[in-house]
Amino acid sequence: xxxxxxxxxxxxxxxxxxxxxxxxxxxxxxxxxxxxxxxxxxxxxxxxxxxxxxxxxxxxxxxxxxxxxxxxxxxxxxxxxxxxxxxxxxxxxxxxxxxxxxxxxxxxxxxxxxxxxxxxxxxxxxxxxxxxxxxxxxxxxxxxxxxxxxxxxxxxxxxxxxxxxxxxxxxxxxxxxxxxxxxxxxxxxxxxxxxxxxxxxxxxxxxxxxxxxxxxxxxxxxxxxxxxxxxxxxxxxxxxxxxxxxxxxxxxxxxxxxxxx
Amino acid sequence: xxxxxxxxxxxxxxxxxxxxxxxxxxxxxxxxxxxxxxxxxxxxxxxxxxxxxxxxxxxxxxxxxxxxxxxxxxxxxxxxxxxxxxxxxxxxxxxxxxxxxxxxxxxxxxxxxxxxxxxxxxxxxxxxxxxxxxxxxxxxxxxxxxxxxxxxxxxxxxxxxxxxxxxxxxxxxxxxxxxxxxxxxxxxxxxxxxxxxxxxxxxxxxxxxxxxxxxxxxxxxxx
Numbered sequence: 387x388x389x390x391x392x393x394x395x396x397x398x399x400x401x402x403x404x405x406x407x408x409x410x411x412x413x414x415x416x417x418x419x420x421x422x423x424x425x426x427x428x429x430x431x432x433x434x435x436x437x438x439x440x441x442x443x444x445x446x447x448x449x450x451x452x453x454x455x456x457x458x459x460x461x462x463x464x465x466x467x468x469x470x471x472x473x474x475x476x477x478x479x480x481x482x483x484x485x486x487x488x489x490x491x492x493x494x495x496x497x498x499x500x501x502x503x504x505x506x507x508x509x510x511x512x513x514x515x516x517x518x519x520x521x522x523x524x525x526x527x528x529x530x531x532x533x534x535x536x537x538x539x540x541x542x543x544x545x546x547x548x549x550x551x552x553x554x555x556x557x558x559x560x561x562x563x564x565x566x567x568x569x570x571x572x573x574x575x576x577x578x579x580x581x582x583x584x585x586x587x588x589x590x591x592x593x594x595x596x597x598x599x600x601x602x603x604x605x606x607x608x609x610x611x612x613x614x615x616x617x618x619x620x621x622x623x624x625x626x627x628x629x630x631x632x633x634x635x636x637x638x639x640x641x642x643x644x645x646x647x
Numbered sequence: 648x649x650x651x652x653x654x655x656x657x658x659x660x661x662x663x664x665x666x667x668x669x670x671x672x673x674x675x676x677x678x679x680x681x682x683x684x685x686x687x688x689x690x691x692x693x694x695x696x697x698x699x700x701x702x703x704x705x706x707x708x709x710x711x712x713x714x715x716x717x718x719x720x721x722x723x724x725x726x727x728x729x730x731x732x733x734x735x736x737x738x739x740x741x742x743x744x745x746x747x748x749x750x751x752x753x754x755x756x757x758x759x760x761x762x763x764x765x766x767x768x769x770x771x772x773x774x775x776x777x778x779x780x781x782x783x784x785x786x787x788x789x790x791x792x793x794x795x796x797x798x799x800x801x802x803x804x805x806x807x808x809x810x811x812x813x814x815x816x817x818x819x820x821x822x823x824x825x826x827x828x829x830x831x832x833x834x835x836x837x838x839x840x841x842x843x844x845x846x847x848x849x850x851x852x853x854x855x856x857x858x859x860x861x862x863x864x865x866x867x868x869x870x
Contacts, residue, residue, distance in 0.1 A: 421844055421845065421848050423841060467808075471808070514804060514809075519802070519809060520808070520809045589805075589808060592774075592777050593774075595773075596770050596773045596774060599766075599769065599770060599773065599862075599866055600766060600767070600769075600770040601842065602839075602842040602843070602845070602846050602858065602862075603842050603845060603846075606841045606842050606845060607838060607839075607842060609841075610833075610837065610838050610840070610841045610842075611831075611833035611838045612833075614832060614833040614834060614837055614838065615831055615832035615833045616832075617832075618811075618832030618833070619832055623800070623811060623832070
């Protein structure tokens with residue numbers, strides 16, 4: 387959901403107004419006596435934005451995604467996914483270099499070259515079939531590699547889970563996005579962005595139904611999984627043991643230290 | 648003609664002469680096979696266990712039209728039969744409950760483990776009904792013979808996206824048991840720890856148990 391044209395200012399303003407209203411109406415609240423996470427000092431606001439996003443998803447994004455899956459054949463959808471993924475790989479190359487990983491950058495560059503040529507402009511992912519693993523990098527992760535702390539957890543309107551660092555990272559991603567900044571035909575640009583959003587959502591269509599069933603509290607589940615996941619990505623799948631400011635009960639720490647990450 | 652008949656006569660004679668040798672060799676072979684790693688149980692190595700379970704379950708699902716049509720109960724039966732014997736749900740529940748585990752009575756611990764297990768199994772079964780043309784690759788696995796805890800890393804390719812799925816196992820005696828699962832970089836136990844803590848803080852241990860029972864009953868009814 388990291389894709390929104392900056393030109394949608396008007397829509398954004400309207401939506402922001404909607405979000406503000408939900409704050410004041412305050413349909414979400416924190417239960418009495420519940421422990422607060424150190425990572426989430428803005429929980430009350432976050433919960434309200436979260437429930438706003440949930441309704442938006444329920445009544446707009448999810449039905450659109452379901453319609454998209456119903457109308458567009460899977461083969462065609464996969465071609466769109468691959469093209470977006472191939473463009474994403476170009477950014478991944480740049481971020482690998484910014485993060486000081488020239489060897490992985492070369493692998494990812496090979497991916498782009500293979501998929502763009504043999505994969506006909508990225509519509510076929512021949513590189514993965516050839517055994518070249520796909521990576522995903524963005525500014526938020528690069529900032530993390532540079533040692534910038536993630537800051538408090540945030541739920542952004544429309545975009546979902548984030549934190550202070552990743553929000554800045556998302557803004558930087560947006561500023562450098564070729565599909566947004568270098569396409570001058572506005573309707574075309576909006577269509578591309580729309581398909582990108584729907585394409586992203588369709589990847590998690592079934593997963594989100596499962597999450598609904600499995601979570602005790604969906605807000606906390608999404609939050610804790612997001613924090614873990616971003617940390618995992620910054621360390622490229624091998625994060626070190628938990629840092630000191632994590633809110634793990636003391637009795638658990640001893641056992642935690644023995645666990646492999 | 649004479650030559651061939653003579654030869655035909657000698658062959659059975661030869662076999663007769665060698666039968667004790669053949670018997671002895673067969674006996675040796677069976678002994679060797681039972682001692683060789685091939686005949687060890689599937690849970691004697693962690694990576695071997697994960698590979699066996701994953702490929703077994705994937706094959707079962709891909710060949711079952713009922714499951715692909717979304718029959719969750721059938722997948723749950725499959726999970727119960729094939730995976731659950733190699734898991735340690737008590738450890739999963741204990742770590743997810745953290746400090747609250749020791750505050751629960753052993754009866755509560757037993758009940759919460761059972762309910763949490765059903766909830767996780769249902770989610771896992773639901774995820775398995777989505778399996779179609781995904782392929783699983785195993786990342787290089789190294790371990791020290793002295794290790795009693797390991798992580799086996801895999802990657803599932805789905806619609807051009809690489810989904811990281813890792814399994815954490817512990818050694819109990821001579822066998823390995825699964826107790827934690829990592830999907831897309833988030834460990835299951837860690838993702839549930841905050842939720843357990845919140846439920847118990849708000850409603851107590853009995854409240855948590857009741858919540859789990861209600862949820863499972865509702866989900867069983869819905870399907």
